[in-house]
Amino acid sequence: MEAAESPAVPPAGALELFGARAGLAERYAHHLATTGVEWGLIGPREVPRLWSRHILNSALAAELLSPGDDVGDVGSGAGLPGIPLALMVPEASFALIEPMERRVDWLTMVVHDLGLENVRIVRGRVEDxxxxxxxxxxxxxxxxxxxxxxxxxxxxxxxxxxxLALKGERAQQEMAEAAKAIRRLRLSPAVLHTLSSPLVETPTRVVEVVRP
Incomplete structure (x- = not known):
């Protein structure tokens, strides 16, 4: 039987994806697997697939960002996708938006430990x-x-x-269900990006909606 993927040892090729910040990505994975589980942000059953299902899935969306972007990560929770994206695009700035105090405390601890100068924490709901x-x-x-x-x-x-909404297999169905609201808000029609990599079994699906 194949050994379970360890959160401390990323799959082959993952470190190259993060370049000079590979060590920080490993440290983040360690936080998710330890304090993230202890604080209730990550389920214990997710630990064996932290890299493939969570960290790398988030990181692949970096190709849709630009160095000068000011990014708000809504409902950041365990820092997904915000922290992997902040590691991938250090020239962009990120606000991790999270209303729950325990999660805000955890994010603050992790961002401080990683020394991410391009990340700030905002406690609140994006709609406010x-x-x-x-x-x-x-x-x-x-x-x-x-x-x-x-x-x-x-x-x-x-x-x-x-x-940029990271979605699962229901992405196209959600796009259809959101079409009326998108038109009412005078946003551009939703576009689905399917981002593949040999590092992940399931591609990252990102629905993009632009405000003209």
């Missing part, structure tokens, strides 16, 4: 931030259905800003 924040990109993973996300995130998107 319209008067205080504006982003060129907003990311979300396992937060809400797309039709809800567009309602929440449209007010904090800058002109030409885009919502």
């Amino acid at each position: 931030l319209a008067d205080d924040e504006v982003f060129t990109a907003v990311t979300a993973r396992a937060v809400k259905a797309l039709k809800v996300l567009v309602e929440w995130c449209a007010p904090v998107l800058a002109p030409d800003g885009r919502l």
Whole structure:
């Protein structure tokens, strides 16, 4: 039987993906597998697949970001996809948006330990931030259905800003269900990006909605 994937030893090729920040990616994985489980942010059954299902799945979306982006990561929770993306695109700035105090405390601890100068923590709900924040990109993973996300995130998107929602196999169905809300909010029609890599068994599906 094949040995379970260890969170301390990423699959072959993963370190090259993160380049000079590979060590920080490993340290983040260690946090997820230890304090992340202890604090209830990651289920114990997820530990064997932290890299393939969570860290790398998030990191692949980096090709949709630009170095100058100001990114809001909605419902950041355990820092997914925000922290892997911040490691992949160090020239972009990231706000990890999370309303729950325990998760905010954990994110603060991890970001401080990793020394991520391009990351800040915002405690709150994105739908309450319209008067205080504006982003060129907003990311979300396992937060809400797309039709809800567009309602929440449209007010904090800058002109030409885009919502990048990491979705599963129901991505196209969610796009259809969100079409009416997208038109009402005068956003561009949703586009599905399927990002593949030999490092992951399942491609990363990202639904992009742009505010013209």
